Amino acid sequence: MAIIEVDNLVKRYGDHTAVNGVSFAVEQGEIFGILGPNGAGKTTTVECVEGLRTPDGGAVRVCGIDPQRDTGELRELLGAQLQESELPDKLTVGEAMKLYSSFYREPADWHELIETLNLTDKLGTQFRRLSGGQKQRLSIALARVGNPAVAVLDELTTGLDPQARRDTWDLIERIRARGVTILLVTHFMEEAERLCDRLAVVDSGAVVAVDTPAGLVAKVDDTQRIRFRPSAPLDHALLAALPEVTHVERAGSQLVVTGTGNLLLAVTTVLARNQVVAGDLRVEQTSLDDAFVALTGRSIHN
Amino acid sequence: MSALTRITRTETTLFFREPTAVFFTLAFPPILMIILGSVPAMRNPDPGLGGLRVIDLYAPIIVAMAIAMFSLSSLPQQFATYREKGILRRMRTTPVKPSVMLGAQLVMCTAMSVGVMIVVLAIARLAFSVDLPQQPAAYLLAYVLCALAMFSLGLLVASLAPSGKGAGAIGTLLFFPVLFFGGLWIPRAGMPAVLRHISDFTPLGAGVQALQDASAGHWPQLLHIGVMLGWTIVAGGVAARYFRWE
Numbered sequence: 001m002a003i004i005e006v007d008n009l010v011k012r013y014g015d016h017t018a019v020n021g022v023s024f025a026v027e028q029g030e031i032f033g034i035l036g037p038n039g040a041g042k043t044t045t046v047e048c049v050e051g052l053r054t055p056d057g058g059a060v061r062v063c064g065i066d067p068q069r070d071t072g073e074l075r076e077l078l079g080a081q082l083q084e085s086e087l088p089d090k091l092t093v094g095e096a097m098k099l100y101s102s103f104y105r106e107p108a109d110w111h112e113l114i115e116t117l118n119l120t121d122k123l124g125t126q127f128r129r130l131s132g133g134q135k136q137r138l139s140i141a142l143a144r145v146g147n148p149a150v151a152v153l154d155e156l157t158t159g160l161d162p163q164a165r166r167d168t169w170d171l172i173e174r175i176r177a178r179g180v181t182i183l184l185v186t187h188f189m190e191e192a193e194r195l196c197d198r199l200a201v202v203d204s205g206a207v208v209a210v211d212t213p214a215g216l217v218a219k220v221d222d223t224q225r226i227r228f229r230p231s232a233p234l235d236h237a238l239l240a241a242l243p244e245v246t247h248v249e250r251a252g253s254q255l256v257v258t259g260t261g262n263l264l265l266a267v268t269t270v271l272a273r274n275q276v277v278a279g280d281l282r283v284e285q286t287s288l289d290d291a292f293v294a295l296t297g298r299s300i301h302n
Numbered sequence: 303m304s305a306l307t308r309i310t311r312t313e314t315t316l317f318f319r320e321p322t323a324v325f326f327t328l329a330f331p332p333i334l335m336i337i338l339g340s341v342p343a344m345r346n347p348d349p350g351l352g353g354l355r356v357i358d359l360y361a362p363i364i365v366a367m368a369i370a371m372f373s374l375s376s377l378p379q380q381f382a383t384y385r386e387k388g389i390l391r392r393m394r395t396t397p398v399k400p401s402v403m404l405g406a407q408l409v410m411c412t413a414m415s416v417g418v419m420i421v422v423l424a425i426a427r428l429a430f431s432v433d434l435p436q437q438p439a440a441y442l443l444a445y446v447l448c449a450l451a452m453f454s455l456g457l458l459v460a461s462l463a464p465s466g467k468g469a470g471a472i473g474t475l476l477f478f479p480v481l482f483f484g485g486l487w488i489p490r491a492g493m494p495a496v497l498r499h500i501s502d503f504t505p506l507g508a509g510v511q512a513l514q515d516a517s518a519g520h521w522p523q524l525l526h527i528g529v530m531l532g533w534t535i536v537a538g539g540v541a542a543r544y545f546r547w548e
Contacts, residue, residue, distance in 0.1 A: 052394055072397060080395035085388035090319040091312070099312050103305060103398040146396065 003028050003063055003150060003181045004049060010057030011044050018044040020205040021058070026198075031172065031182045033196035035189075035292070037300045041205040042185045043083060046152050049183065050080045063149060076105055079148035081139045083155045087127040093138055094123040097145060104146035113141045117171065133164035140171060144180070151175060154185040169195055187300055193288045203296040213288055220294040221286045226257045226267055228278035238274065242266045254280070305398045309406040317376075317410065327376060328414065331368045332421050335360070339430040351491055358433070359489040361426040362513035366484050366506050368418035369449050372411040373456035374473040374480065380407060381457075383466030391548045400547050412449060419445065436519030444516050447530040448509030454538035455480075455505060461544040483507040490514075502526070505533040 002025035011019040019041040026032040034042045047053040048060050051067030051074050060067055067074045087096055097114060101107035114120055117137045122130065130138065136156060143151050153172065157165040165188075172195055176182055186192055192199055193213045201208045201216065209216055223246075236248045239257055244266040247258040257267055264283055271278055292300050318324060338344055344357040351359070381404065384390050390400040426432035435441035459476065463469035481487075483497075484506030490498055501507030508529035512522035 050395060052391075075395065075397040078395075082388060082391060082395065085392040087387075087389060087392075088316055088384070090316055095312060095315070099308060100396065102303075102308050103396040105397070142392070143395075 001028070001064075002026060002061075003030075004032070004183060005061040006045065006049065006058070007060075008058035009045060009048055009055050009060060011041075011048060011053060012056050018205055019048070019055075022200075022202065022205070022207050023058075024200045024207060024210050026181060026183060028181055029176065029179055030197045031176050031184060031195050033184045033186055033192045033199040034202055035186055035192045035196075035199050035300075036202035037187060037296075037298075040202045042187075042202055043154055045202070046154055046183060046185055050078060050152055051075075076146060077149045079143035079146055079151045081143040081151070081153045081156060083158075085139070086135075087138075089128040090126045092124050092126050093119055093130070096127070096138065097141060100142050101145045106147055108145055108147040110141070110145055113144055116174065117141050131164075133160055133167065136160060136164070136168060137171070140168075140175075144175065148180065150181045150183065152183045152185075155187070156184070157186075157188065157191060165191070189288050189292065189300065201292060201295050203298075208295045216295070217286050217288060217291045220291040222260050223258060223286065224260065224263045225284040226259075226264060226281065227251075227254050227284070228281040229254050230271070231277040231279060232275070234271070234274060234276050238270055239267060242270065305402050306405055306409070309398075309402055310409050313403075313406050313410050317414075323376060327368070327371045328418060331364050331371075331418050332425055334367075335364050335422050335425050336429065338364075339426070345430060356489065357426070357430050358517075359485070359491060359514065361423060361432050362510050362517055363485050363489060364422050365419045365445070365513060366448060366510045367481060367486060368415045368422070369445075369452050369509070370477060370480055370484070370506060372415045373449070373452035374459065374477045375470070377407055377411050377453065377456040378459035378463060378473045379466055379470040381460040382463045382469035385460075385546060385548060386465045388548065394547065408453060411453070415449065416445075433517065435513075435517045437516045437521065440516035440521045441513060444509065444512035444522050444526075447522075447527060447534075448505065448512065451505035451509065451530040451533035451537070454534045454541060457541040457545075458537040461541045461546065480504060480506045484510045503529055505530060508533075 004026035006025070007023050009019050009022040010017065022041065022045050034045060036042050044053065048055045049062060049067065051071050054068055062074055062078055065073050093114070097110040101110045114123065117140060119134065119137055119141065122134060127135070140156070143153070157168050160168065169191065172182060172184070184196060196213060198210060198212050199216060200210045209219060211219060234255070239245050239248045242259070244261045244263045245257055245259040249256050257263070268278065338360050339357050344360070345355050347353050347355050384403065390403060393400040393403055423434060427434055455476070456473070459469055459472045463472050483501040483504040485493070485501065490501055490507065490511060493501060502511070502525060508526035512526045512530070515522050
């Protein structure tokens, strides 16, 4: 059974339709990404899931609960990390954890949470003195302190330096390892590719595609290109005869083999059989970035 | 322990981490009482005041000033800042509603201004022989009505201000005229008739007079009760209409 079901969701702000018929379903234990450029309706969508906004149309269910009707129940089982949500400047990490854990019926052990998030030595530190990465880790801790079945993380790594971003990705994978279903909003391709089991690509308030990162790429173009310098002359026909190969050409000292499917295995098998060693071997594939452009007609960055 | 109690406790801890705010709201009113009481002229009975001394008039003014400090500076600024920073929004994602945070702020501000009232009245009584309120029930009524009107005004500022800084600025801007008509600079008894009539219709002017009447053993006048209730209903109603958690 799907943990989160969004069916034909519509949300308007005045004349502007921010979300226009978004549907997707998130399975238990998944990291599900919502990927799209700024203003695509990602945050509005998850805010409807979080019960912070009332949809104008469609249905949302979280663990079978309607966020608008059983808001109290939803609050116990959904933990949310919001974009740009701070804490009082002079509240310490320990005070924040103690206070927020007291809000829940069955809170997690917050000392342990703080330990896994590497904040133990910051317990007495005031919020205003934390670094960007530490603030985000505290934000994750607060989203988890109620022991939620579902965590919604909105633009979690925006504004973090590359190292802090990678550390945060590790944390998210560890949260999932504990069985928490994660809905992740992002506009970083690398983040989506690295973390998400499945993705909904959202553009202008609508879902363009839902698939695994690899599936999205394959949907657009599963052509691969292998470049290498053969150690000995090789008859092109041997490669061209392979069912996976569509094209072979010479580029200077290099061979460029284009094809689909399990191209690399097919080509290297032929090379090995003919005792040819492939030097400087490189495989070029369509990236998620390319797939995004193909799906939405534009780059995510503008 | 309820969420309200815990949040009130945390908010109180945070309040005491702001030395400037602590000084102005908690220490300044008693200090002002001591300074004014130390001026000999303030302690001479004035036939123009029906035999009262100026210091007798100042006890209720300073008590009302403490309410104004919490309601016009602490409360709106704190609340608008919490809204601006998304702190109330974060609370919306937890089982505890952000209205509990508002409740905690109100409980804390009320408790502290009552504390200041007790200290100010004690100093006035012990150091300057100002009589304790002759009609305690009337005094309590006047105090509650004045606090309601002023906190409604503070919440109105919090609702309309675009940001925490904006709320602080608007609160300060209101603070001085409100205190002026409360009689901080010229007690109501010394005001020209026109000013006193205007003062009758301001929340703090009505509040101070009601406290004054109760101190002297009378029940507040209907006019002042009506004015304070009117401010509560109008300011509170508009505040509720434009109230935003985020």
